[in-house]
Amino acid sequence: MSLIEEIEKRKTFAIISHPDAGKTTLTEKLLLFGGAIQVAGAVKSNKIKKSSTSDFMEIEKQRGISVATSVMTFEYMGKRVNILDTPGHKDFAEDTYRTLTAVDSVILVVDSVKGVEEQTERLMAVCRMRNTPVIIFINKLDREGRDPYDLLEEIEKKLSISTRPLSWPINQGSDFKGVYNLYRKQLNLFESSKQTLTDQMLNIQDIDSSEIDGLLPAKDVKKLREDVNLIEGLYEPFDLDLYRSGLLAPVFFGSAVNNFGVQEVLETFLEIAPSPLPRLAGERLVQPEEEKLSGFVFKIHANLDPNHRDRIAFFRICSGKFERNKFYAHTRLQKNLRFANPTTFMANEKILTSEAYPGDVIGLYDSGNFKIGDTLTEGENLQFKGIPSFSPEIFKELENRDPMKTKQLEKGIRQLSEEGVAQLFIQNPGNRKIVGTVGDLQFEVIKFRLEHEYGAKCTFSPLRYYKAFWVTSDNKVEFQQFLQRKAHAIAYDKDEHPVFLAESEWNVTLSKNDFPSVQFHTISEYERT
Ligand code: G4P
Secondary structure (H helix, E strand, C coil): CCHHHHHHHEEEEEEEECCCCCHHHHHHHHHHHCCCCCCCCCCCCCHHHHHHHHHHCHHHHHHCCCCCCCEEEEEECCEEEEEECCCCCHHHHHHHHHHHCCCCEEEEEEECCCECCHHHHHHHHHHHHCCCCEEEEEECCCCCCCCHHHHHHHHHHHHCCEEEECEEEECCHHHCCEEEECCCCEEEECCCCCCCCCCCEEECCCCCCHHHCCCCCHHHHHHHHHHHHHHHHHCCCCCHHHHHCCCEEEEEECEHHHCECHHHHHHHHHHHCCCCCCEEECCCEECCCCCCCEEEEEEEEECCCCCCCCEEEEEEEEECCEECCCEEEECCCCEEEECCCCEEEECCEEEECCEECCCCEEEEEECCCCCCCCEEECCCCCCECCCCCECCCEEEEEEECCHHHHHHHHHHHHHHHHHCCCEEEEECCCCEEEEEECCCHHHHHHHHHHHHHHCCCEEEEECCCCEEEEEECCCHHHHHHHHHHCHHHEEECCCCCEEEEECCHHHHHHHHHHCCCCEEECECCCCCC
16 A cells, blocks of 8 residues: 555544543444444443553552553544544643644534533643644433533534534434434434444435434424524535634534444544644644654653553654664654564554554653654654643642652652653752642652652642743843743743743733743743744
8 A cells, every 4th residue: 555545544533522521432432333342331331441541550540540541543434543542530631632732633522411611621722723623522412411502602602613513413311313414414313222333324315305204203303304404504514624624613413322423423534534634843844645754752651561661652653654673863862763662552452563654653662762742753853843731730849758769759750751740840949849730630640650660759749839831032131130030930841941930810910011022831832032
């Protein structure tokens, strides 16, 4: 198969949602479709969560929270589907944000009862940064949920994206009868807890024809005709280009736990979702069909295999073909590396792979060479963009509790921050270590891992900061004055870029007034002058 055919075959995406909306259930159903797993109902027994993502770290076993991000691959309708799993727990949101930099599109699951929730809004804000195409699956139609028109309005308003329903529900809750697929003009009638995965689609080209009359109660037929005619009058026809530009989200309705509407969303996804897209590096736009390999690391994971201490770097291929045992240039370290055991992932299994193509994610064993965002090429000096750090929300000072283990602590916290478990800011003089996270749970993870993997003991004391701002200025003199005057609130990130730790919004406003040339960025990636 040619490189272009390999690229066109691939669809790399993530399923995202606010916790409990049904991401895991939908993922499982898609895997069942693809034949990647065989057992239905695995989610109910929590099997998928455990076998595919949660066993990697001892701490996860204890907590039953999916911390890891793994990759699940299957073939369906001639396409190779790569699902990048994201942690469900909100405290690990930053992991999810990073994973979103490695996908070409997403499916967003919204709970029809709860509508748009807090985490949905944040995840979509991240998608918008790269104009990632989004398909929306409104789930749990078997429950008494919100009015579908209201849901669409809320999605448009809160997520700042236009919507275009491609299916439309017939009632909901105990009276849920199914959906009409506006895209394919097919009626899909609901059966609860279907034993088969496949939807039974009936072709109904004309909603006003009598074909539909015997299939549903007269009142439902009447309402459906009104709804369909209203929607077709209200909305423009589905525009593929707008979807691919991230401006328009096609919307489906279904019930993942009942296998309902899943096939519909999967098949439409395969038809419309983009194959691997060009990627922006600092130097230029890289096309996937370029012959030379390029790609970047978006996640580093320790202890996938508890018997070994290796780390695994998750590497997304952006162009060319990856080959086992070939030398590639690590552009940050200016060093050539080759990989004898690159792996693909499936559940807890790692499978040796000898080649991979754009859109694929492979695991590279790492003995400490990689940081998140690192780029590999065949020699060209490229650095991919779009792996920003976001301002943490909780800040604590890390204190060493065992002076005999200072070295281990230093090494441990540095490696954990390179893995992206938390962000580390150093404040001088004194080498004060300020750890920033989006959730409290990460502090427990750090403490646990420092103790179990590095033999170091620490405690954390809370700090009053509310946000970190990466600061820049094109006025060198004023910038120096700013750094000196605010020294008590300045720390340095892993790349030694200065960060202003603010106690309040007021703090920032004051600083902006005093130092007008200084720019305050809430994400680490911006054009540096
Ligand atoms: P998440 O990954 O987004 O956090 O959500 P997950 O799939 O774990 O689903 C959260 C809960 O919602 C689960 O119930 C799941 O069974 C249920 N669910 C998923 N899809 C549907 C649906 O279409 N209709 C209804 N009524 N429920 C749905 P749980 O009680 O929390 O867990 P479990 O004991 O069922 O596994």
